[in-house]
Amino acid sequence: QLHLQESDPGLVKPSETLSLTCTVSGDSITRSNYFWAWIRQPPGRGLEWIANIYYSGTTYYTPSLKSRITVSVDTSKNQFSLKLSSVTAIDTAIYYCARQRISSDLDNWGQGTLVTVSS
Amino acid sequence: QSVLTQPPSVSAAPGQKVTISCSGSSSNIGNNYVSWYQQLPGTAPKLLIYDNDKRPSGIPDRFSGSKSGTSATLGISGLQTGDEADYYCGTWDSSLRGVFGGGTKLTVL
Numbered sequence: 638q639l640h641l642q643e644s645d646p647g648l649v650k651p652s653e654t655l656s657l658t659c660t661v662s663g664d665s666i667t668r669s670n671y672f673w674a675w676i677r678q679p680p681g682r683g684l685e686w687i688a689n690i691y692y693s694g695t696t697y698y699t700p701s702l703k704s705r706i707t708v709s710v711d712t713s714k715n716q717f718s719l720k721l722s723s724v725t726a727i728d729t730a731i732y733y734c735a736r737q738r739i740s741s742d743l744d745n746w747g748q749g750t751l752v753t754v755s756s
Numbered sequence: 757q758s759v760l761t762q763p764p765s766v767s768a769a770p771g772q773k774v775t776i777s778c779s780g781s782s783s784n785i786g787n788n789y790v791s792w793y794q795q796l797p798g799t800a801p802k803l804l805i806y807d808n809d810k811r812p813s814g815i816p817d818r819f820s821g822s823k824s825g826t827s828a829t830l831g832i833s834g835l836q837t838g839d840e841a842d843y844y845c846g847t848w849d850s851s852l853r854g855v856f857g858g859g860t861k862l863t864v865l
Contacts, residue, residue, distance in 0.1 A: 674854065676801075683758060684793075684801065684844055686854030697852050733800055740848055742791035742806035749800050 639663040641734050641747035649728075649754050655721040659734030659747060666715045667692040672737040673717045675708065677730040678749075685730075689737055690717055724754045759784060760845055760857035767863040773833040776860045778845030780826050784855055788848045790828040792821055795842045795859075804843070805830060837864050 644658040659673065666673060674689035688698045690708045698706050707720040721728060731751050735743040761779040768774040778790065790808050793801040803812050805821035808828065820831040828845055845857040 676854075683859040684846075684856045686846075686856060689854070699853055737854075738806075740852065741789050742803055743793070743801075743846070743854075744803050744806070744812065746800040746802070 639736065639745045641736065641745060643732060643734050643747045643750040645750050646752055649724055649752060650756050651725055651754055652723055655719075655724050655728065655752055655754070657719045657732055657734075657750070657752070658716050659718070661715045661717075661736075664736070666710060666717065667712055670739050672697075672739060673710065674735045674737040674743060675719045676733045676735060676743070676746075678733070679727070679730045687732075688719065726754050728752070729754045758858035759849070759855035760847065762843075762845060762857035762860045764858070765861045765863065767865055768835055769865050770835050770837060772835050773831060774835060774862065776830040776832075776843050776845075776862070778828040778830070778857050780828075780847065780855075782826055783850045784826075784847050785823065785828055786826040787850070790821070790823050790845055790847045792819075792828075792830045793844045793846060795844065797841070801844060832862070835864050840864050 640662045642660045649655045672689040675687040677685050688708045690696045690710050696708050705722045710717040731749040733749045735746040737743050766774050792805040794804045795801040808823040809821045818834045822829050842859045844859045
């Protein structure tokens with residue numbers, strides 16, 4: 638059974654870089670026709686799609702965050718990662734990783750990890 | 757401000773049916789599949805409907821989806837108190853980036 642687990646950075650200081658890793662088990666991250674995605678949800682608010690990556694390294698980023706985001710994949714560890722630079726309080730959110738079928742749905746989600754930006 | 761537009765809240769009595777709308781444009785819903793997600797309080801979203809109208813294994817047929825033009829609709833019949841949750845529609849834009857609706861809070865009276 639597919640399982641996705643986000644790392645837990647907890648508290649990140651303003652202006653620093655938020656780093657998250659999603660570990661995938663129960664499936665290979667190199668599986669064809671699937672991207673691996675990051676989504677976030679500020680407390681009490683809706684979902685925001687951030688980015689996704691294919692195992693080959695092809696990435697898509699949401700325009701509003703593109704200048705601050707780096708997404709990468711490590712096929713040897715069956716993991717993919719998100720780095721968000723120059724964070725501020727508005728980046729405080731629950732961050733989810735998920736598996737995404739090409740041009741379709743997000744069919745499996747991690748439990749999410751709350752990242753708080755505060756000094 | 758979300759790319760897709762959903763009503764903030766809907767409500768209905770147990771056993772009744774409710775529909776949740778999701779409005780977009782030709783650059784997103786109009787040319788891509790729509791999916792729906794259920795988020796129970798304190799949990800991660802869960803896929804409810806994919807490819808406009810298909811249900812993943814384990815999702816009861818009380819949940820249905822449809823799409824017409826640049827809008828989509830989620831239907832929930834035989835409402836149960838356990839259906840109280842936030843519901844989100846999602847799709848892709850012309851640049852293959854994901855977009856969501858703002859979410860709809862369902863209250864079962």
